[in-house]
Amino acid sequence: MLLQRRSLLQLFRLLLFCVLLFSTVGLAAQEVRGVVLDDASGTPLPGAHIQWQGTLKGTTSDNEGRFSLLVTDGLRPLLVGMTSYVTDTVMPQEGVPLEVRLKTSSKKLRSVAVRQRRKNTVTRMSSIAQTEVITVEGLKGLACCNLGESFENSATVDVGYSDAVSGSKQIQLLGLTGVYSQMLLENTPFLRGLSAPFGLGYVPGQWMESISVSKGVATVKNGYDAITGTINLEYEKPAKGDRFSLNLYENSDLKSEVTAKLNHRFNNRLSTGLLFFGTYNARRADHIGHDGFADYPLQQQFNVVNRWDYEAPSGFHSQTLVNYIHEERLGGDMRFERSLRGSDSIYGFGGTTDRLHFFTKNGFMLSNTASFGSQVSGTWFRQSAYYGLSDYRGEEKDLYVNLLVNAEVSGGHMVDYGLSLRYEEIDESLRSQPYLSAAAVTFDDQLSMREVVPGAFGQYTFRYGDDFNATAGLRYDYNSHYRRHLLTPRLHFRWRIAGRWVLRGSGGMGYRAPHVIAENFGLLASGRDLVINTPLQMEEAWNAGVNLTRKIQLGDDRELTFSIDYFHTDFLNQTVIDWDQDAYTAYIYNLDGRSYSNVIQADLNVEPFVGFSVSLAGKINDVRCDYNGTMLRKPYTSYWKGLLVLSYHTRFEKWRFDFTTQLNGPQRLPLNKGTLQGEAPAYLYMLGQVTRKFKRFEVYAGVENITGYVQETPVIGYDAPFSQAFDASVVYAPLMGRLFYAGLRFNIR
C-alpha cells in the first residue's frame, strides 16, 4: 500500500514535470532549466557557463549540456557563453525549458535560434528574420578601415563608389541603394537623412563588435523606413572590452589610420569606454586614367566616441553614447588646393563635415514577464561641399524618442507596443552650375524640410513550441511635412519544417523621405543640368521575401549550411533619377509606372576540415524601373555576383589566412558622354590577408584588388571639366588599383 502510494506520488511528480516541461501556460517555476547546444552540430555543450545578467550568480552545463538555475531576483536575461563560442543573451520564460544554441566565434554566422526577446537591454540580438552576422573575427580578416569596407566578404551587401572624385562609397542591398535599408547603431536609428551618403566612412571597422545584416522589412519597432533590410552595428562594450587596444594601419598609398580604445570599469555596475579613430592621407595619386585627376581625395578624419554603461542587479540597464566626427576631403584635379575653391580653370572637390550624435537607452523590468525600454537619440550634422562650380550646404538636426514595452502573455506569446516621436529639421541649399556657360540654379525650397512624426506601434509574437513563430506588427505614423497618415504593416515568420530545414518569410510596407541631392552626390560631379520639376513625394514600397536554410552535419564539430532566398520589392512611389533621356541632363521626378527589384541569392558555407572554412555565394539581381515610359534596368546594379571566401587558421590562430574573390557581373550604364555605352563588363576583384598573432599583439599584411582591375576612364571629359562634356559620375569598376597594406594590433587585457 505504502509502495503503491509512493509510486503514485512518483507518477504524479513525473506528470507535474511533464506539465512543467511542455505546458504552454506559464506555470510558476522556481528554476530555469535548459540545454546548451552547439548551433552548428546540435551536440550538447558541457561546461558552458550560464549566468544571470548583471549578477554573479550562475552555473555550468553538465556533461549532457543541461543546466538548471534558481530564480532568485526574478526573471532576467541569461548570459550563456563558452570559450570559442559567441556569448548569447537569452530571456528565459517561466516553465519553458530553454534551448540555447551557441555559435562558434568564427567568421560568418547565421543566426537560427529565435528564442530571445528583442529588447534594448539585450546586447546581442538574433531575429526572426534571416540574419547574417559579421563578427569581430570576420572583420579582422579584412583591412576593414571603415564600415564601407566591412562587407567585402558578404554577398548580400554590394559596395560601390558614388562618383569618381569624392571617394565616398555607397552600399546596395537587394539591388537597391542603401538608403532603402535602415542603419541602426545598437538598435537605435543611425546614419539617416543627410548622414547616409558619406556615413559608411564614419564608422571605423575596429570599433565594431559585430554587424548584423537582415534582408527584407524589419519589425515595426524602429519606424517605417526599413524597406530592403536592416544593418545593425554593435560597438565594443566597455564592460567586456579590453582595457586598452590600439590598431595602426598604413597602406602603400601612404594612408595612415589609428584606432585606439580605452575601457574602464568602476565597479560591477558602471563602466565607460573611449573610442578614438583618426585617418590621414596626405598624398594624392593619379595611377588610374592618368587624367590629371586624383584617384581618391585627400582625407582627414577625427572621430571619437565616449560611452557609459550602467547595469544594476535589479535589471535596470542604461547605455549612453556620444560621438563626434570631423572630416575634411579635398579632391579633383591634382593641382587643386583649398584656396582655389570656385576656380573655373582647375576642377576641385571639397567637403567638410561635422557630426555630433548621441543615444541613450534605458530599460528595466516591469515585472517578471514585462520590460520597459526607452531610446532617445539625436544628431546634429553639418556638411558643406563643392564640386567644381556647384556649391552644396546641408544642415540637419534630429531628435528621436521611442518608448517600448515588451510583455509576455500566456504560452510564451509576446506583445510589444510603444510610442515614438521624431523631430527632424533639414536645411539644404544647392547652387548648381554644372558647367561654366550654364546659369546657376538654386534648389533650396525643394530640399529643405521640417518634419514632426508621432507614431504608435504594436506587435504580437505567436509561438508554437520551437518549430514555429510568427510576428505580426502594425504601426501608425503621421508625417507633418508630407501631411500623410502612414500605416505600416509588417509580418515575419520562422518555421522549422523538418529536422534541420528552416523556412523564413517576411513581408510589409515601408516609406521614406527622399533627400535627393545628399543621396546622389554623383549628380553634382557631372556636367549634366539638373531638372527637378515636381515636388518629390515620399517613397513607398512593399517588400516580401522567403528564405530556406538547411544544415548538414559533417563529422563532430563541422557543418555545412546551405541557404537560398528570394526577395521582391515593388515601389508605389520612388524618386527616379533619369540619366537616360539625354546625356546632358539628369531629370528627377516621382515614379510614373513600375519600379521593382527581384533578387535571388544562394549561400553555401562549409568547413571541410578544422580551421578551414569556405563560403560560396551567388546572387542574381533583376532591378528595373520605368524611365519616362521605358522600362530599363537600374544603372550600376550588377546583373549577378559570385563570391568565394576562403579562410584558414592554424591551431590557436597563430597564423591566419583570408582570401576573397568576387566576380561582379555586368551592369547597365546610363546614357553618357564616354566611349563605353550600354553595358559595363563583368570583373574580378580579389583580396587577401595574412595575420600572425603573438602573445600581446598581432601583425597583419594584405593586398586589396589583387588583379588590379580598374576603370580605364574614371572621369569622362577630364580635359574640359567646366564643359558639358565632363562627367565623373559614371563609376562601374574599382577606382583604386592594387593596394598593399600592413598593420599592427596591440591590446592590454
Place this chain on the structure above:
Amino acid sequence: MKKLLVITLLSILFATPAFAQKKAKNTKTTEISIPGYCCKGLNATIENTLAYERGVVEWTLNLEKKSVTVVYREDKTNPSKIEKALAANGVRTANEKPNPRAIEKLPACCQPAARGEKSCDKM
C-alpha cells in the same frame, strides 16, 4: 617602390623566430597546480596562454589533479614566469593571484574559485 615595401613587410612577417619549437636538449618539466581548475571550461584559457608563452614546448592538462604539466626550455622561461602568464589571463595558480579583469572572461564555473572565494568541491 611598392614591391620593395611588400618584400620588406613579408620578410618582417616571416622572419620572426621559428615558433614551432622542437623538444630541445635543455628542457625541464614542471607541474603547475591550478586550484580553480574546476571544469573543462578552463582548458581553452590554459592552452591559449601556454601556446603563446615563450619557451613552452608542450603541456598536458590534468583536470582530475587540477594541474597542468608543462615542458619548457630552461634558457627561455621558468615556472614562475609561466604561472605569471596564466595569472594574467585569470587563472589562479598555487603562487600567483589572477588578474581580476581577466577572471570575468573565464567560464562561470571557474570564476569563484579563481577569485579564491570557493574551492571547486563546494560548487
